[in-house]
Amino acid sequence: MSITDDPHAALLRMEGISKDFSGIPVLHGVDFELRRGEVMALVGENGAGKSTLMKILAGVHPEYGGNIYIEGRVTRFRNTREAGQAGIAMIYQELNLIPELSVAENIFLGREPHGWGGRVDFAAMNRAAERILADLHFKAPVQTPVAKLRVGHQQLVEIAKALSLDARIVIMDEPTSALSEPEAAVLFAVIRHLQERGVAVVYISHRMAELFAIADRITILRDGRTVGTVGAQEIDRQGLIQMMVGERAERFFVKAGMPAAEILLSVSHMTRRNPDPARPALVEDISFTVRRGEVFGIAGLLGAGRTELLEALFGVDTGHTTGRMEIGGKEVHLRNPESAIAAGIALITEDRKSSGLVPRMSVLHNLTLAALSRIALCGNLLSSGKEAALGEKMRADLAIPIHSLDLAVELLSGGNQQKVLLAKWLATRPCVLLLDDPTRGIDIGAKYEIYLQLADLARQGMAMVLTSSELPELISLCDRILVLREGRCSALLDREECTPERILDAAAPAA
Amino acid sequence: MPPLASRLRSSLNHLAPFMGLISIFLAGAILNQGTFLNLYNQLNVLGRVSIIALPAIGMTLVILAAGIDLSVGSLVSFSSVLCAMLLMEREWSRASVAAILIGTLFLFFVIQGAVRLLLPSGGGLRWLPPVVGCAGAAMACWMSLQVVPAGFSTWMVLLMVPMVGAVLGAVNGLVIAKGKIQPFIVTLGMMSAAVGLAKFIAGKGGQIHAIYYEAAGYVAAGTVGTAPRSFDLLSSKIPLFGIPLLPAAGLFFIAAALLAHFILTRLKFGRYLYAIGGNEETARLSGIDVDKVKIRVYAFSGGLAALAGVLYCAAYTQGKPDAGLTWELDAIAAVVIGGTSLMGGKGSITGTVAGVLIIGYLANILNLQEVPSEVQDILKGVIIVGAVLLQQGIMGKWLRRLFRTRYE
Numbered sequence: 001m002s003i004t005d006d007p008h009a010a011l012l013r014m015e016g017i018s019k020d021f022s023g024i025p026v027l028h029g030v031d032f033e034l035r036r037g038e039v040m041a042l043v044g045e046n047g048a049g050k051s052t053l054m055k056i057l058a059g060v061h062p063e064y065g066g067n068i069y070i071e072g073r074v075t076r077f078r079n080t081r082e083a084g085q086a087g088i089a090m091i092y093q094e095l096n097l098i099p100e101l102s103v104a105e106n107i108f109l110g111r112e113p114h115g116w117g118g119r120v121d122f123a124a125m126n127r128a129a130e131r132i133l134a135d136l137h138f139k140a141p142v143q144t145p146v147a148k149l150r151v152g153h154q155q156l157v158e159i160a161k162a163l164s165l166d167a168r169i170v171i172m173d174e175p176t177s178a179l180s181e182p183e184a185a186v187l188f189a190v191i192r193h194l195q196e197r198g199v200a201v202v203y204i205s206h207r208m209a210e211l212f213a214i215a216d217r218i219t220i221l222r223d224g225r226t227v228g229t230v231g232a233q234e235i236d237r238q239g240l241i242q243m244m245v246g247e248r249a250e251r252f253f254v255k256a257g258m259p260a261a262e263i264l265l266s267v268s269h270m271t272r273r274n275p276d277p278a279r280p281a282l283v284e285d286i287s288f289t290v291r292r293g294e295v296f297g298i299a300g301l302l303g304a305g306r307t308e309l310l311e312a313l314f315g316v317d318t319g320h321t322t323g324r325m326e327i328g329g330k331e332v333h334l335r336n337p338e339s340a341i342a343a344g345i346a347l348i349t350e351d352r353k354s355s356g357l358v359p360r361m362s363v364l365h366n367l368t369l370a371a372l373s374r375i376a377l378c379g380n381l382l383s384s385g386k387e388a389a390l391g392e393k394m395r396a397d398l399a400i401p402i403h404s405l406d407l408a409v410e411l412l413s414g415g416n417q418q419k420v421l422l423a424k425w426l427a428t429r430p431c432v433l434l435l436d437d438p439t440r441g442i443d444i445g446a447k448y449e450i451y452l453q454l455a456d457l458a459r460q461g462m463a464m465v466l467t468s469s470e471l472p473e474l475i476s477l478c479d480r481i482l483v484l485r486e487g488r489c490s491a492l493l494d495r496e497e498c499t500p501e502r503i504l505d506a507a508a509p510a511a
Numbered sequence: 512m513p514p515l516a517s518r519l520r521s522s523l524n525h526l527a528p529f530m531g532l533i534s535i536f537l538a539g540a541i542l543n544q545g546t547f548l549n550l551y552n553q554l555n556v557l558g559r560v561s562i563i564a565l566p567a568i569g570m571t572l573v574i575l576a577a578g579i580d581l582s583v584g585s586l587v588s589f590s591s592v593l594c595a596m597l598l599m600e601r602e603w604s605r606a607s608v609a610a611i612l613i614g615t616l617f618l619f620f621v622i623q624g625a626v627r628l629l630l631p632s633g634g635g636l637r638w639l640p641p642v643v644g645c646a647g648a649a650m651a652c653w654m655s656l657q658v659v660p661a662g663f664s665t666w667m668v669l670l671m672v673p674m675v676g677a678v679l680g681a682v683n684g685l686v687i688a689k690g691k692i693q694p695f696i697v698t699l700g701m702m703s704a705a706v707g708l709a710k711f712i713a714g715k716g717g718q719i720h721a722i723y724y725e726a727a728g729y730v731a732a733g734t735v736g737t738a739p740r741s742f743d744l745l746s747s748k749i750p751l752f753g754i755p756l757l758p759a760a761g762l763f764f765i766a767a768a769l770l771a772h773f774i775l776t777r778l779k780f781g782r783y784l785y786a787i788g789g790n791e792e793t794a795r796l797s798g799i800d801v802d803k804v805k806i807r808v809y810a811f812s813g814g815l816a817a818l819a820g821v822l823y824c825a826a827y828t829q830g831k832p833d834a835g836l837t838w839e840l841d842a843i844a845a846v847v848i849g850g851t852s853l854m855g856g857k858g859s860i861t862g863t864v865a866g867v868l869i870i871g872y873l874a875n876i877l878n879l880q881e882v883p884s885e886v887q888d889i890l891k892g893v894i895i896v897g898a899v900l901l902q903q904g905i906m907g908k909w910l911r912r913l914f915r916t917r918y919e
Contacts, residue, residue, distance in 0.1 A: 338798035358789035
């Protein structure tokens with residue numbers, strides 16, 4: 001066949017793909033093309049339809065309009081297994097591994113090599129797994145339970161699984177969202193390696209720098225339509241953002257400097273022991289102060305203790321925490337999150353689905369969940385009038401663009417969910433706001449709106465403690481940055497000193 | 512903005528239990544025109560479902576918080592025995608000891624909790640709630656001690672037996688919350704323990720305790736007296752238009768449903784249940800005392816189950832250690848048919864009321880049709896699973912596939 005011999009022929013073509021969810025159109029005739037051995041970045045703001053398009057390709061959504069051609073033949077997958085057999089593997093943002101099973105067992109889950117009578121041939125399985133991992137230059141004992149691996153390594157196990165399926169197309173949805181920068185570098189090396197083997201990679205990410213580093217071509221989606229496909233060399237960051245947001249211009253953000261104000265939050269010798277006494281403390285002997293209107297950054301690699309520190313400041317796991325905390329000069333004793341809320345502290349958690357929001361609850365009930373006392377008539381009796389008023393106020397304050405607060409919050413896009421989460425905590429009227437990676441996995445437009453909100457809150461005198469997995473974000477937003485390394489403070493940098501090099505240097509393990 | 516069609520579909524999902532109720536009602540009306548629609552028959556169904564509806568209402572709240580309570584059937588059995596013995600015995604018995612001890616414990620916690628609510632938060636006087644609690648509980652205990660030789664009154668069993676049920680339920684909640692054990696396991700343990708407890712207090716390997724009212728020809732013998740006449744009112748029918756029609760148990764059902772509906776829609780506690788069922792970690796980080804909520808919801812469920820035991824005792828004039836056998840399954844079935852998700856976080860009391868009535872009407876219609884009971888059980892099973900299939904929209908999916916429309 002001449003088509004397949006041509007290296008530049010499309011391995012995959014998706015034509016006029018349309019899809020709606022319960023009558024709400026998400027894709028309107030999207031075209032997408034993928035060549036053998038290329039890395040294609042798929043970008044667009046949240047809600048542009050990237051994930052939906054890729055889930056159609058992976059057989060997750062079998063009902064759609066339009067056609068998919070693989071090597072020129074019309075194909076229609078009825079389920080993920082058919083897509084897998086056709087050589088399409090998707091690696092989701094939330095990894096699909098079974099934590100208790102070993103690396104090898106995960107790679108060959110459901111396809112274990114077996115001998116007589118269905119007995120699993122563990123030796124053969126482990127050998128095969130080792131071969132695949134060696135291909136990826138990834139050294140891990142294949143019999144280790146996956147739960148014991150770092151997130152970055154778990155992702156490599158997913159990729160190994162895709163390779164073991166002889167995948168020709170590997171789709172990665174926000175693969176670096178949970179990775180530290182060195183882990184991301186390993187991932188990129190693996191992607192290049194896949195490319196050499198002729199595997200085509202679809203790479204979905206919000207991180208501009210990564211796209212230009214790894215992609216050959218970029219397809220831009222906007223509001224469920226294809227804006228265009230360009231070579232990564234032919235376009236710059238500015239141009240790409242222009243295509244993603246359309247009419248709206250790019251908006252850089254740098255927080256204004258901070259006037260000298262009084263100290264609002266003071267933390268001294270905060271230590272959080274590991275529940276397992278044999279292991280080192282999660283956070284050890286951290287002291288810092290935050291002024292009114294200041295954004296105080298916490299930097300560090302994944303697992304350095306960023307989240308654990310913020311949780312400790314919010315009264316989570318007080319049984320293992322020691323240290324002293326003052327707000328406005330008065331010492332506060334946290335017993336639980338309830339007492340932290342009463343003391344004026346709010347924690348925007350890292351993962352909105354698992355610890356920030358109640359997905360199936362309505363937007364309104366999510367907005368008021370942490371501030372129910374504000375809408376109580378007396379004691380335990382809630383006032384639906386007060387609740388509606390508070391909900392409307394928070395929707396207006398944060399400009400949440402939805403027509404009804406009665407929608408389940410899980411139906412909103414990631415950016416809007418994040419706004420609801422922020423509004424939920426602002427409804428408690430805090431004076432100290434702890435933000436754990438508040439722009440994770442949301443699009444540029446929504447990020448910018450969150451930045452504006454934070455700047456506005458700072459002007460109003462809120463003290464904020466912020467972590468982020470993206471260094472540029474941290475540097476542009478924060479007045480000072482504390483760098484964590486293995487639970488300890490390894491540097492405290494003023495604004496002028498905050499450069500990516502210095503932060504990374506302080507964050508990297510000594511060994 | 513979601514178009515009308517999708518909004519309609521989402522409200523259809525809410526309405527599914529009621530559409531089920533309407534269709535089964537229509538089926539009954541068509542199959543047995545005369546008898547089924549008769550007011551007497553309708554109120555008869557209400558009377559029959561009322562007792563089992565109480566554990567189903569408690570179960571709804573538990574399931575909304577992503578739990579399950581397998582012990583309600585055993586608690587019905589236990590409390591029916593407890594109730595019968597408290598009414599009939601004229602001397603100290605295992606029943607009166609258990610009821611007074613556990614009831615005292617309940618009052619201590621409730622009184623000190625109430626005092627704590629009244630005190631200003633953060634202030635001193637920390638000693639006050641336990642002291643008042645002790646005093647109040649001791650007083651109630653002393654008063655109930657005086658009652659033992661004369662036998663307990665209807666009012667007292669109506670108060671004490673649910674208290675005992677609530678304490679046993681709270682034990683469920685305590686172990687689930689503090690021990691971090693799955694509710695299924697803990698309440699399975701209580702299911703066995705409560706039946707054992709019922710047989711233990713009944714004595715003689717779990718004998719039946721019958722209720723007798725003072726009447727010509729019946730002579731109280733030994734330590735056994737007679738039940739107060741007023742207890743019979745619990746199984747009677749209240750006159751409407753001069754005719755005894757409305758079953759008293761139905762009033763308890765209606766009151767419990769209204770109370771639970773009020774809790775779920777208007778109280779913080781109800782919102783906490785939905786939040787915990789929807790996402791426990793979020794609930795905890797939103798400042799909700801998850802452990803306390805869990806203890807209370809299992810106590811609520813245990814209390815309602817025990818109230819059902821009292822009504823059972825009145826209806827069947829006996830307390831027996833297997834009175835509530837498999838009732839937990841009927842309760843779960845009613846909740847599920849009513850559209851409450853076993854995953855928690857989604858559902859309503861109105862759905863459970865519909866679920867209870869669907870099961871009641873089904874039995875009634877099949878009885879009127881003289882369908883043998885084994886066939887009834889099979890049909891009930893089919894209805895349970897069919898109802899959930901309907902709610903998950905799988906039927907809708909099949910129908911859509913049948914009339915597949917191409918996307919533009």
